Amino acid sequence: MSRARYQGAVTGSGTRPGAGFAVKLVLVALVDALGVFGVLAAWRAGSWGILAATVALLAAANWVYFTKRSLPLKYILPGLAFLLVYQVYVVGYTGYVAFTNYGDGHNSTKEQAVDALLVQNERRVEGSPALPLTVVESSAGDLGFAVVSGGEAEVGTADEPLAAAPGATLDGGVVTAVPGWTVLDRATVLQRQDEVTTLRVPVSADAADGSVRTQDARTGYVFQPVLVYDEAADTMTDATTGVVYTPNDEGQFASADGETLPVGWRVTVGFENFATAFGDDRYAGPFVKILAWTFAFALLSVVTTFALGMFLAMVFNDPRLRGRKVYRTLMILPYAMPGFLAALLWAGMLNTSFGVVNQVLLGGASVPWLTDPWLAKLSVLGVNLWLGFPYMFLICTGALQSLPGDVYEAARIDGAGRWRTWRSITMPLLLVATAPLLISSFAFNFNNFTLIKMLTGGGPRFDDASVPLGHTDILISMVYNVSGLDGSAPRDYGLASALSIVIFVVVGVVSAVAFRQTRKLEELS
Amino acid sequence: MRRSILLASALATTLALTACGSGEGTAGGSGDEPADDAASATAQASGSLTVWVDETREAAVEQAAAAFEDETGVDVELVQKNFEDIRADFLAQVPTGEGPDITVGAHDWLGEFTANGVVAPIELGDKAGDFIPVSVEAFTQDGQVYGLPYAIENIALIRNTELAPEAPKTFDDMIAAGEKAGTKFPFLIQSDGDKGDPYTYYPFQTSFGAPVFEQNDDGSYRPELALGGKAGEAYATWLGEQGEAGNLSTDISYDIAVEAFAKGRSPFVVGGPWMLEKFGDLDLAVDPVPAPGGQPAQPFAGVQGFYVSAQSENALLANDFLVNSMSTPQAQTALFEAGGRPPALVEAADAASEDPLVAGFREVGATAVPMPSIPEMGSVWSFWGVTEASIISGKADDPAAAWDKMVSDIEGSIG
Numbered sequence: 001m002s003r004a005r006y007q008g009a010v011t012g013s014g015t016r017p018g019a020g021f022a023v024k025l026v027l028v029a030l031v032d033a034l035g036v037f038g039v040l041a042a043w044r045a046g047s048w049g050i051l052a053a054t055v056a057l058l059a060a061a062n063w064v065y066f067t068k069r070s071l072p073l074k075y076i077l078p079g080l081a082f083l084l085v086y087q088v089y090v091v092g093y094t095g096y097v098a099f100t101n102y103g104d105g106h107n108s109t110k111e112q113a114v115d116a117l118l119v120q121n122e123r124r125v126e127g128s129p130a131l132p133l134t135v136v137e138s139s140a141g142d143l144g145f146a147v148v149s150g151g152e153a154e155v156g157t158a159d160e161p162l163a164a165a166p167g168a169t170l171d172g173g174v175v176t177a178v179p180g181w182t183v184l185d186r187a188t189v190l191q192r193q194d195e196v197t198t199l200r201v202p203v204s205a206d207a208a209d210g211s212v213r214t215q216d217a218r219t220g221y222v223f224q225p226v227l228v229y230d231e232a233a234d235t236m237t238d239a240t241t242g243v244v245y246t247p248n249d250e251g252q253f254a255s256a257d258g259e260t261l262p263v264g265w266r267v268t269v270g271f272e273n274f275a276t277a278f279g280d281d282r283y284a285g286p287f288v289k290i291l292a293w294t295f296a297f298a299l300l301s302v303v304t305t306f307a308l309g310m311f312l313a314m315v316f317n318d319p320r321l322r323g324r325k326v327y328r329t330l331m332i333l334p335y336a337m338p339g340f341l342a343a344l345l346w347a348g349m350l351n352t353s354f355g356v357v358n359q360v361l362l363g364g365a366s367v368p369w370l371t372d373p374w375l376a377k378l379s380v381l382g383v384n385l386w387l388g389f390p391y392m393f394l395i396c397t398g399a400l401q402s403l404p405g406d407v408y409e410a411a412r413i414d415g416a417g418r419w420r421t422w423r424s425i426t427m428p429l430l431l432v433a434t435a436p437l438l439i440s441s442f443a444f445n446f447n448n449f450t451l452i453k454m455l456t457g458g459g460p461r462f463d464d465a466s467v468p469l470g471h472t473d474i475l476i477s478m479v480y481n482v483s484g485l486d487g488s489a490p491r492d493y494g495l496a497s498a499l500s501i502v503i504f505v506v507v508g509v510v511s512a513v514a515f516r517q518t519r520k521l522e523e524l525s
Numbered sequence: 526m527r528r529s530i531l532l533a534s535a536l537a538t539t540l541a542l543t544a545c546g547s548g549e550g551t552a553g554g555s556g557d558e559p560a561d562d563a564a565s566a567t568a569q570a571s572g573s574l575t576v577w578v579d580e581t582r583e584a585a586v587e588q589a590a591a592a593f594e595d596e597t598g599v600d601v602e603l604v605q606k607n608f609e610d611i612r613a614d615f616l617a618q619v620p621t622g623e624g625p626d627i628t629v630g631a632h633d634w635l636g637e638f639t640a641n642g643v644v645a646p647i648e649l650g651d652k653a654g655d656f657i658p659v660s661v662e663a664f665t666q667d668g669q670v671y672g673l674p675y676a677i678e679n680i681a682l683i684r685n686t687e688l689a690p691e692a693p694k695t696f697d698d699m700i701a702a703g704e705k706a707g708t709k710f711p712f713l714i715q716s717d718g719d720k721g722d723p724y725t726y727y728p729f730q731t732s733f734g735a736p737v738f739e740q741n742d743d744g745s746y747r748p749e750l751a752l753g754g755k756a757g758e759a760y761a762t763w764l765g766e767q768g769e770a771g772n773l774s775t776d777i778s779y780d781i782a783v784e785a786f787a788k789g790r791s792p793f794v795v796g797g798p799w800m801l802e803k804f805g806d807l808d809l810a811v812d813p814v815p816a817p818g819g820q821p822a823q824p825f826a827g828v829q830g831f832y833v834s835a836q837s838e839n840a841l842l843a844n845d846f847l848v849n850s851m852s853t854p855q856a857q858t859a860l861f862e863a864g865g866r867p868p869a870l871v872e873a874a875d876a877a878s879e880d881p882l883v884a885g886f887r888e889v890g891a892t893a894v895p896m897p898s899i900p901e902m903g904s905v906w907s908f909w910g911v912t913e914a915s916i917i918s919g920k921a922d923d924p925a926a927a928w929d930k931m932v933s934d935i936e937g938s939i940g
Contacts, residue, residue: 107643461915
């Protein structure tokens with residue numbers, strides 16, 4: 001009965017599309033317009049993966065919103081699409097990178113690495129002059145260079161070495177016309193710039209004399225390649241020493257005696273990154289310390305902020321307190337400040353010699369707030385308490401206000417004191433409402449990169465300076481430092497991704513276990 | 526049912542296509558279809574250049590770009606980026622083909638850029654002689670030039686002439702003059718907490734004869750550490766002494782140093798031309814950094830320039846723009862006026878040297894050594910700074926031992 005009525009409402013009895021359908025049509029048309037635009041853009045850029053994904057999403061959207069079978073999907077689809085793009089894809093891609101050696105020296109594809117090696121190892125022949133150059137085209141359509149060498153015009157193409165062109169017209173030291181050749185104007189040269197920049201015109205029949213090339217189509221220089229790439233054999237040969245380099249499993253060209261060429265490319269390396277993450281004994285000691293501190297930091301942050309937030313919420317929930325609204329607004333102020341800004345401000349205020357805390361509040365004391373290992377940890381927790389309690393205050397206030405008054409009355413009649421009421425009624429009921437938020441707060445603090453980076457930068461450093469890590473580093477900032485993303489070590493995105501995946505698993509497991517535990521709380525009520 | 530879905534989707538898609546039809550019409554002409562009319566032929570031929578610039582230099586590059594556009598009909602698109610972001614973004618985006626044709630950058634990125642194959646060499650030809658030699662040297666690797674330099678920066682001793690009328694000869698002179706001036710600090714040098722600041726401290730280190738890497742005859746570096754040994758230990762010991770005496774402190778950040786100097790709380794500060802604008806109407810002079818050791822105090826020279834992407838589809842235009850438009854005195858002077866760093870082109874630098882402060886920095890810069898751009902340098906900074914900081918703050922009991930430990934750590938990291 002109710003289902004029939006609902007269907008009728010949605011479709012306008014199936015035959016006559018109503019105003020609702022028109023609105024839907026327009027909205028979906030807008031979405032399609034965006035999608036088609038995306039498809040075209042992806043087509044032009046040659047990004048086939050994005051194209052396929054856009055087409056699939058677009059098809060799904062059209063199906064979902066025009067079929068009558070998928071009412072729930074109509075609500076979920078937008079969220080699902082964003083989840084796929086911003087979460088699942090990101091996690092998937094990180095997982096993929098974790099198994100590659102993407103990083104410094106392995107930054108791009110093999111093709112680009114070969115290009116880069118060749119271009120870096122083509123040297124100007126020492127002492128060779130700069131040749132005023134004109135780009136010309138033969139009647140057969142071959143591009144060539146007309147250069148002025150020693151006051152005389154010479155013309156050549158990739159196949160024909162430079163030869164004197166007696167009939168050429170020179171104007172201002174540049175060839176302006178050659179009989180039998182068409183001089184290309186600037187616009188045409190620019191149009192064919194790829195061909196022009198890759199054109200090499202041999203100086204003579206002997207290849208050892210080098211060849212002329214140009215970078216700006218105005219001046220040519222004689223160049224000599226040092227590395228030669230043999231496409232068929234897939235090897236690099238050093239023209240001066242004769243050493244042959246072949247590609248190895250690490251994504252580099254290596255010679256027989258193990259010497260490698262500098263530019264490599266990205267290859268998959270299996271579990272090597274994970275082995276490095278756990279196997280490198282330089283990191284073994286710090287890793288354990290940092291793991292322990294990360295858990296301590298995340299847990300203590302949640303506990304302290306929740307305790308303070310709840311205490312304040314209960315105080316300000318008391319109807320006898322005057323001006324509660326004003327106080328509550330003031331309490332929320334730290335929450336309204338961007339976290340990174342607050343962390344930076346605190347870093348300045350806690351400076352040992354010049355900070356406000358030491359100078360003004362402690363009358364010129366020099367307490368090493370951020371440079372002593374234990375005090376730095378305390379400072380981090382303190383600043384995070386300042387930043388985090390308003391959130392807990394807000395959610396506790398909300399939860400407290402929704403607690404039923406009759407339970408309290410029953411407790412009072414049963415003769416329960418304040419402490420007993422709080423322990424047996426307020427706390428359990430409050431936890432039911434806030435436990436999921438506490439878990440997400442734990443996950444957030446576990447990866448609270450901004451605070452650590454801005455407040456202490458992970459410092460003070462461990463006494464063993466052989467690793468770029470410090471006493472307040474948490475796992476995520478350790479990943480940042482170890483993988484060189486801060487510039488203090490060679491960048492290694494593969495290692496960073498592998499470590500991120502490990503953190504992802506840790507946070508995932510902790511959250512899953514914690515959520516399971518919270519079910520017990522719900523049974524209470 | 527199924528057919529009605531298809532029908533409705535088709536209807537929606539048609540609507541969508543009609544809606545963006547007008548836009549398609551204008552865009553189609555320049556890109557996809559073979560151009561048969563004259564107007565679109567030039568539009569296609571002229572091409573376009575994408576240049577990454579930072580905020581400070583955007584206006585100056587825009588001037589040169591406008592002249593280039595007028596001359597060649599090319600469209601130069603400037604993309605403003607944070608200078609700090611450019612290095613990583615360039616590395617990440619060039620391989621995807623989404624990178625720019627040209628970017629501004631510092632010369633010490635070169636090692637990383639070539640190791641990753643993201644930059645192409647530039648042939649300056651005879652124009653190389655028009656630049657101050659150290660600027661081209663800095664962009665040279667293995668005999669190839671990879672950037673067009675436009676500015677040289679180095680640090681020097683900035684002196685408040687009201688508080689200290691004479692340039693100090695030695696480090697001890699400076700401390701004495703600073704104490705005589707009766708200001709809160711005898712002199713100021715910035716540090717970054719327990720991360721240290723080896724860049725700013727480098728002149729002191731070179732005066733002890735402990736440069737970071739061995740230098741070849743042509744000014745390029747080879748990856749053999751030179752900062753260890755007796756000379757390095759002597760420098761470490763000196764750092765420890767001065768830290769204990771309170772002349773050096775790791776608590777003085779850049780902001781604190783600049784503010785204290787601007788308020789006249791010290792007659793001397795070690796710093797670069799980028800500080801000057803904060804000092805308003807103080808009467809200043811720029812002198813060489815006084816040497817605490819036996820040898821001259823040589824700061825690092827940092828050179829800024831333009832790189833061409835290895836994956837540029839407009840390589841010809843990009844080279845033409847840099848070599849023939851950005852190397853003119855006008856362009857280099859405009860960049861100087863925007864950024865305040867002395868120009869790399871001799872002619873522009875001479876013109877800029879009319880300002881005694883610029884001339885002062887340039888004079889000190891003549892003795893400077895280029896900051897190493899070899900990839901190994903990336904492994905040095907962090908160990909170096911932390912060790913210096915721990916010696917100055919007294920956390921390391923034995924400075925010489927801490928220094929030796931640092932040398933072996935760096936060697937381990939370079940591998």
